[in-house]
Amino acid sequence: MQKADEPHLNVSQLLSHDDFKKFCEKNDISPLIYEKSVEIPRFVRTIPSTTETPTQVIGIVKKELEDRYKQDISIDSVSWIPEKFGFFQLSQDFNISQCESYKNGKIYGIDISSAMAVFSLNPKPNEHVLDLCCAPGAKLCFIQDYVTLDNNKAQSVSLTGTDINLSRLHTCKTLLKKYKTLNTRLLLADGTKYNCSVPPLRKEGRKIKKFLSRLYADGSDKNVLPDEIPDSGFVFYESPGVFTEMFREEQRIENTNKRRKIETPVVVGNSYPQLYDKVLVDAECSTDGSIKHLLKVLQGGWEVFNDRILDQTRMNTITDLQKRLISNGFSLLKPDGVMVYSTCSLTRDQNEGVVEWLLSNYKEAVVVEPFEDLKQVPYREGKIKNTARLDPIVSNTSGLFIARIKRQIL
Numbered sequence: 001m002q003k004a005d006e007p008h009l010n011v012s013q014l015l016s017h018d019d020f021k022k023f024c025e026k027n028d029i030s031p032l033i034y035e036k037s038v039e040i041p042r043f044v045r046t047i048p049s050t051t052e053t054p055t056q057v058i059g060i061v062k063k064e065l066e067d068r069y070k071q072d073i074s075i076d077s078v079s080w081i082p083e084k085f086g087f088f089q090l091s092q093d094f095n096i097s098q099c100e101s102y103k104n105g106k107i108y109g110i111d112i113s114s115a116m117a118v119f120s121l122n123p124k125p126n127e128h129v130l131d132l133c134c135a136p137g138a139k140l141c142f143i144q145d146y147v148t149l150d151n152n153k154a155q156s157v158s159l160t161g162t163d164i165n166l167s168r169l170h171t172c173k174t175l176l177k178k179y180k181t182l183n184t185r186l187l188l189a190d191g192t193k194y195n196c197s198v199p200p201l202r203k204e205g206r207k208i209k210k211f212l213s214r215l216y217a218d219g220s221d222k223n224v225l226p227d228e229i230p231d232s233g234f235v236f237y238e239s240p241g242v243f244t245e246m247f248r249e250e251q252r253i254e255n256t257n258k259r260r261k262i263e264t265p266v267v268v269g270n271s272y273p274q275l276y277d278k279v280l281v282d283a284e285c286s287t288d289g290s291i292k293h294l295l296k297v298l299q300g301g302w303e304v305f306n307d308r309i310l311d312q313t314r315m316n317t318i319t320d321l322q323k324r325l326i327s328n329g330f331s332l333l334k335p336d337g338v339m340v341y342s343t344c345s346l347t348r349d350q351n352e353g354v355v356e357w358l359l360s361n362y363k364e365a366v367v368v369e370p371f372e373d374l375k376q377v378p379y380r381e382g383k384i385k386n387t388a389r390l391d392p393i394v395s396n397t398s399g400l401f402i403a404r405i406k407r408q409i410l
């Protein structure tokens, strides 16, 4: 076995490594997927604007890149996604992060496969949406923009994002601010236990400060201890919009009740529905569907790669976490609501295996067509009917598994 201090491997060395070959065989993954990975385009999303169309924004990006790289650069729309959503593709050779439009928050990079999880969720205006593993937040930001773009006017959902990783939540907050995403709250929460219904929890904001200062005092700021997080989570950030208004309403009711000496209910009467219309479980996974992630892990050496990607004990821990996430996500879903389960792994255990487990434990769960409103998405059906697998060969994107699960009323 290669030692941690041996030189990093490249794609072809990885593919010819015996242990990785066995991993691909065992999981029925075609190595061609990884070979083709290096050729997939870079995807760019334009942020909705009232002053510039996506084509105008991308025209400015093109000019900037052409000036910098001193050559003609093609930036094309993505044929199977309606233009109104503002997705474009260009070669991986060109870096967009130095462009003014990127710095000013007019564009950002997101692989189309990731965006497809949001297309599958298909959020509608005024729905309550939960993104259970939200950080660093590319899908979270797109969920709000999707609703505006889908309806051709400013529309939104009440959006709750939870994640257990504090530093990733910080990144998420930065993204929400940079892209001026409204009506969205972030909670530090363990998605396997999170049980907070839709109403706001603003008062918790004070508690998180105490909790964090205790962690910082211990010198263990990065190691959030899940057992210490209440099942309702800690409010980490709220962008302007609906939650502030809901909170004000809650305060108003509380004050009225105080005056009348009525005990304030924890949940504000029946004014707000208690479960979510849509839940996204974009689960923690072994990231083996993305060659970029694999090569990043390989930078740590073969031992690290073995522990993180190939080791069966680690795999079992991940699938156990995924089952706990998907089952909690499902229990937070309204009857007739829709949950999307996605991972960027290509293994059966982390995808069909987890979905099968859910189906066998919840008789209300049914897997439905993955893309309600898009008819031309290039994907392969997974081993369960209606599940979708995107990959570099079939869709010219990174790898992603998607299952769209409805909570049927029995």
Ligand SMILES: C[S@@+](CC[C@H](N)C(=O)[O-])C[C@H]1O[C@@H](n2cnc3c(N)ncnc32)[C@H](O)[C@@H]1O
Pocket: 114, 132, 133, 134, 135, 136, 137, 138, 139, 140, 162, 163, 164, 165, 168, 189, 190, 191, 192, 282, 283, 284, 285, 321
């Ligand atoms: C695939 S990433 C999510 C990517 C994110 N949806 C996006 O589009 O940017 C998986 C996330 O799950 C989070 N996670 C892992 N265990 C968790 C748990 N028990 N509860 C909530 N989040 C968890 C990780 O911190 C990580 O941010």
